[in-house]
Amino acid sequence: MNGFGSSGRRQYDYGDVQAAPLDSTGVRGKAAIGAFKRDMLTGLDKDAPRFGQAIPRDPIATTVDLKDPIQIHLLTETALTDSKEYQILPQEEVDDLKKQVQLMTQRVDATRSNLAIQAKYRDAALSMAKLDTGATHQDPELEALEQKCEDLALELYSLEKKLLTPQRRLLEHTAGILQLTHKASRRKAAKQDGQMANGIPGSPESLYTYSHSRNSFDAHGDDYFDDGMYGLDGADGPRRKNAIEIPMKSPVREETAQFNKSVSEMEVKLRNLNTTLRDIIVRFNPGVNNEYDDPPPKAPNAKPGEMLKAQVDYLETGLVAIQAEQESFTGAVGATLGGSDTTMKSLWNVIRTDLENTKQRKDERKRARTDKGLGDDEDASEDEFDTTEDYSNAGFSARVQWLSSQAATLKEQRTVLKRQIKQQRELNNKSDAEKDEEIARKHEELEESRRLHARAEHESTETQRMLADALAELDEAKAAAAGGHKSAAELQDREETIELLEKKIKKMSDETAGVSSAHVAALEAELETHRTKVKDTEKKLVENEDEIEQLNMTLAELKTEVTIARAELDGAYGSRAERAADVAALKNNAEIVKLTNQITKLKKELAGTVQDLENVTKETLGAEREKVELEGKLDHAQQSRISLEAEVKKLQEHMAKLQEELDGEKLKAGGAGGTKGAVMLSEQFRTTMREERKKFQEDLREERGKCRKLEEELSRIKRSQGPGKSPLSPRT
Helix, strand or coil, X not given: CCCCCCCCCCXXXXXXXXXXXXXXXXXXXXXXXXXXXXXXXXXXXXXXXXXXXXXCCCCCCCCCCCCCHHHHHHHHHHHHXXXXXXXXXXXXXXXXXXXXXHHHHHHHHHHHHHHHHHHHHHHHHHHHHHHCCCCCCCCHHHHHHHHHHHXXXXXXXXXXXXXXXXXXXXXXXXXXXXXXXXXXXXXXXHHHCCCCECXXXXXXXXXXXXXXXXXXXXXXXXXXXXXXXXXXXXXXXXCCCCCCCCCCCCHHHHHHHHHHHHHHHHHHHHXXXXXXXXXXXXXXXXXXXXXXXXCCCCCCCCCCCHHHHHHHHHHHHHHHHHHHHHHHHHHHHHHHHHHHHHHHHHXXXXXXXXXXXXXXXXXXXXXXXXXXXXXXXXXXXXXXXXXXXXXXXXXXXXXXXXXXXXXXXHHHHHHHHHXXXXXXXXXXXXXXXXXXXXXXXXXXXXXXXXXXXXXXXXXXXHHHHHHHHHHHHHHHHHHHCCCCHHHHHHHHHHHHHHHHHHHHHHHHHHHHHHHHHHHHXXXXXXXXXXXXXXXXXXXXXXXXXXXXXXXHHHHHHHHHHHHHHHHHHHHHHCCHHHHHHHHHHCCCCHHHHHHHHHHHHHHHHHHHHHHHHHHHHHXXXXXXXXXXHHHHHHHHHHHHHHHHHHHHHHHHHHXXXXXXXXXXXXXHHHHCCCHHHHHHHHHHHHHXXXXXXXXXXXXXXXXXXXXXXXXXXXXXXXXHHCCCCCCCCCCC
């Protein structure tokens, strides 16, 4: 069989694509562009045939009937006749041809994709040129795009034409192999004796007198696939053993094992490298290269070194594909950068014009303030740029960074103002919530005081009832003891004592009721006063908020009016320099005097607005201080209420003790028959009453002292509030 032809060039050299000559009947640039444009209209993404068909297909051709033995026989005869002279190539040359086909296919796909992109650019430029009706000559950019499309079309045509040669040789090799292996078993041929096998007649070779050692009825692998042709040592059975086996621990075996291990590691590294290379190729153009073949995997039973050549071939193919993608990408990037440079220059001119206008307005405003005797209100530390500087990437980057920093500063200031406004609103809402909570707490305290007062009245009534029962029992005891003089005297003393005790209890009840009523009335009056003050404070806060909102609206309206006035001045009288010249020429004009007065009035109103805002802030701070003072007073009143509750509890305990003593006296009075027991009971009762009277007087003095302190505290609170205008009262 034939080997490599001596073409005078390297094995992997596929020639210069641009230098490939075209025949005299080859396509021209515009014709090729038209053909590829039709391909794009029909869809480049479809799996259309890559090359033009030499013979057009018959649209009404019938399909092959595989069940017809005669038709199959004729087709087989024709195929064997046509392929009998085809050349069978060695395996190395077949691999080289497949590699050529793969590389050329990738280059064709990359060139076709680039041509599609350039054709879209060309169509877009052509559409823009058609819209520009005033243009008298063709755009040079459009001409360059058309020339580039023609070059790409010619290159694609040349690549596809070169791709036909290796594909044709591979097809001829495949046909020769199939013609070689089209044999049948000799045993089947001997048994058939001219009969058809499976309904299909014998090979067409039986009709010819020549054989060329290609008998289709011969058994496979008798004498064609020998060991010397493709080196298939294990195809027909196990390999022959050496006469002398290599020892298991010989140096040659160890070196071989180490070499095999190194080769396996190299295969793994090459596969990882090829995987990375494929990812890079896909990232170049994901839409086109997404279906790019993966690196060849390692076979399960492959020997060391078998996949090394396949990985190296894949690496070479990937490098060629990357080179093609890089060339395409470089062209696209160049076209994009050309358009971006124009856009950046136009933006540079816009920025320079705006900076010149801003600087001019700033200078005019500074001169105007200097003429009026005012100081410069501009920040002298601001960065200034040279407006006469020419365009450069560094200058453009510096100006863009400066504009970005200015925008960030303004955004930060706006955020700070929003946060301050939000905090002020939250503070106002919080103060309102605290006042509502304080009023609710005062209501609860008042209800608790009323409940305690009602319970004290109920206990006092119960004590009076018990005292009446004791008097009734005493009358009965007096009637029973009327028989004896001493008993009468003792009863008289006891009656006086009981009357004195009754007066004391009545007096104590009156004082307790008076103290409780006075305390409750004082608490109610204080609560009502605080409630009125809270309502006034809320009303003033609402008025202040409305006034702040109104002032903000007025300030916004004034700013809007000033802006509109400036815009009207600019539109009516031109720039500041022109207006300054007009003002210098028309100093006595009444309209300018009127405008000057109006501006002065607006400035005064703006200053007044700022002053009002400061006053509102001061009033808010005063309201907060007053709220803190009211909280302190409320805490003091709560402590007073707690102390009064403790005193009421003491009085209740004292009354319970008195009730117990009365019960004891009743029992003694009912069971005392002799004068001695009555005298002892009378003395004990007098002693107890004296102690109780003394303790009651001390408690009463202490209670009166506390009442005087409460009255002094209320008077002090009233004096501190005093008549006059509150700091939170609305301004007139």
